[in-house]
Amino acid sequence: MFVTPAFAQAAPGAAAAPSAFLQLMPLILIFFIMYFLLIRPQQKRAKEHAAMIEAVRRGDQVVTQGGIIGKVTKVMDDGQVEVEIADGVKVKVVKRTLANILNKTEPAQG
Structure with missing residues (x-):
């Protein structure tokens, strides 16, 4: 019924912290999503508008x-x-x- 503290603890080294790359992976993924969904289309629209204005x-x-x-x-x-x-x-x-x-x-x- 009672679990001894020895069994409740994780094995040493088993719960190692993930690497720095894996910690930054969500931020990198969010940046790429924002770039392709927001920044890139806005830049394309701005270029088209500038070309339209120059052609007036x-x-x-x-x-x-x-x-x-x-x-x-x-x-x-x-x-x-x-x-x-x-x-x-x-x-x-x-x-x-x-x-x-x-x-x-x-x-x-x-």
Whole structure:
């Protein structure tokens, strides 16, 4: 009925601590999961957005991050575009704030 202390104790050396690599394995696994599920897709989306912004040209219909839809009338060198949001109403917008290009114009032939 009573267990003597000699039987209750583990054998010496039988319960050795796991190696440092095995202790770090869960952290390494979590990092790889976070990289492939969160970081990598975000970097890909950022690259696609940067390529889209660089491809903006005159005549494209764009949407700003504020939800304003307009037509690009002028692309400036300093990272800005001029967008016509109504007849005769033009605003300057920073290129980085363009959220999407709705209608793309074809490049000029010639």
